[in-house]
Amino acid sequence: MIPFCRLERYEGxxxxxxxxxxxxxxxxxxxxxxxxxxxxxxTGKTTIMRAARGILPSITRIKGCIYNCDPENPHxxxxxxxxxxxxxxxGVEEIPMPYLEISHSxxxxxxxxxxxxxxxxxxxxxxxxxxxxxxxxxxxxxxFIDEINRLADTSPEITDILLDVMGNKPGHLQIEEAGLPVxxxxxxxSVWAASNPDEDPGPLEEIRRQLSDRFDMVCYMGRxxxxxxxxxxxxxxxxxHKIKRGRETTIDEGAEIGNDAYRQNIIxxxxxxxxxxxxxxLRNFIARLYIKHNLESIRAIEAMQQGAVLHxxxxxxxxxxxxxxxxxxxxxxxxxxxxxxxxxMINDVDARASKDSILSFKSRKNKSKxxxxxxxxxxxxxxxxxxxxxxxxxxxxxxxxxxx
Numbered sequence: 001m002i003p004f005c006r007l008e009r010y011e012g013x014x015x016x017x018x019x020x021x022x023x024x025x026x027x028x029x030x031x032x033x034x035x036x037x038x039x040x041x042x043t044g045k046t047t048i049m050r051a052a053r054g055i056l057p058s059i060t061r062i063k064g065c066i067y068n069c070d071p072e073n074p075h076x077x078x079x080x081x082x083x084x085x086x087x088x089x090x091g092v093e094e095i096p097m098p099y100l101e102i103s104h105s106x107x108x109x110x111x112x113x114x115x116x117x118x119x120x121x122x123x124x125x126x127x128x129x130x131x132x133x134x135x136x137x138x139x140x141x142x143x144f145i146d147e148i149n150r151l152a153d154t155s156p157e158i159t160d161i162l163l164d165v166m167g168n169k170p171g172h173l174q175i176e177e178a179g180l181p182v183x184x185x186x187x188x189x190s191v192w193a194a195s196n197p198d199e200d201p202g203p204l205e206e207i208r209r210q211l212s213d214r215f216d217m218v219c220y221m222g223r224x225x226x227x228x229x230x231x232x233x234x235x236x237x238x239x240x241h242k243i244k245r246g247r248e249t250t251i252d253e254g255a256e257i258g259n260d261a262y263r264q265n266i267i268x269x270x271x272x273x274x275x276x277x278x279x280x281x282l283r284n285f286i287a288r289l290y291i292k293h294n295l296e297s298i299r300a301i302e303a304m305q306q307g308a309v310l311h312x313x314x315x316x317x318x319x320x321x322x323x324x325x326x327x328x329x330x331x332x333x334x335x336x337x338x339x340x341x342x343x344x345m346i347n348d349v350d351a352r353a354s355k356d357s358i359l360s361f362k363s364r365k366n367k368s369k370x371x372x373x374x375x376x377x378x379x380x381x382x383x384x385x386x387x388x389x390x391x392x393x394x395x396x397x398x399x400x401x402x403x404x
Contacts (some may be wrong), residue, residue: 006046012221016221020192024052027140028266030127036148036217040198041196045221053099055263066136100143101145111134130183133163171188172184219331303328307328329346
């Protein structure tokens with residue numbers, strides 16, 4: 001696999017690179033950020049998400065804990081409640097941040113947990129114990145699901161588990177096996193997914209709207225439009241180039257240095273993220289978006305707040321700006337509202353010169369009469385039926401508001 005630092009970047013895939021970095025930073029500090037990449041087949045969604053494994057930083061866990069217990073906050077059935085002296089006796093260790101995948105052939109027991117057959121069939125000391133599945137083993141890390149729309153269609157039981165895990169931050173997981181006590185554990189894991197909405201069974205929001213809403217942000221992958229970029233991609237994936245890489249016995253020091261630079265930046269951004277916060281006037285701005293446009297999901301504005309702070313940190317801002325919020329609108333709402341509403345909202349926040357713009361609310365005086373309340377959101381959007389598919393796909397790329 002091509003190292004993350006050497007993957008080709010172009011206008012159509014830059015949003016996904018940024019979302020991946022934001023999610024890793026947020027996961028590192030213990031706050032999951034669930035992201036979903038949509039796009040036509042072969043546009044590199046899965047490649048980018050899998051290559052990100054190479055830039056994940058290390059985490060500290062209680063030595064040998066398969067649940068990846070944080071020594072400062074143990075949560076698993078074996079270590080929950082231990083004091084610092086007991087944890088010190090057990091020891092700690094550094095491991096790469098977990099990165100696991102859920103395949104379409106996975107069973108419920110594989111994903112959540114099941115009876116540990118190795119212990120059960122031990123002829124010397126047979127014992128009935130639970131073996132945690134993919135989700136509890138990915139605690140404090142990443143879970144990747146390719147073609148999430150097909151999984152939601154064919155595996156409703158696994159979808160129900162994901163709904164519990166992604167419903168709150170941290171999520172909740174319940175492992176049940178006949179004859180054994182029920183195990184309930186908190187799980188802090190970021191779920192990454194990829195899908196092609198043009199292929200059967202269709203877009204995720206039309207298959208399982210609940211699961212679609214659980215994703216904090218969705219971006220659409222565009223096609224490359226540069227001859228030089230396409231030529232380089234062809235070279236990297238040519239048979240001769242793959243053979244050459246396969247014959248190299250030494251570690252690619254350039255790739256290691258490049259990936260390590262990302263890793264160090266992630267750690268730096270994580271420290272800044274823990275100290276950053278959203279100003280109250282921007283919280284009011286987000287709240288007005290929710291109320292004026294009758295948004296259904298409070299998760300949307302929570303994701304907008306989380307994303308704005310992360311976006312600000314990655315851009316090196318010393319404080320969160322209005323641009324950091326407005327840049328999140330297409331990513332947060334693309335899968336939650338119809339195209340007409342999305343375009344109207346983007347046009348509204350972009351109309352900063354208008355005295356009726358929502359961005360000027362900070363300087364307004366409180367109105368004593370209900371009838372005096374101005375309409376911040378003008379109904380001037382184009383009907384969805386009059387817009388071509390390419391226009392809808394390009395919305396989040398071309399309608400990004402400029403600096404305020």
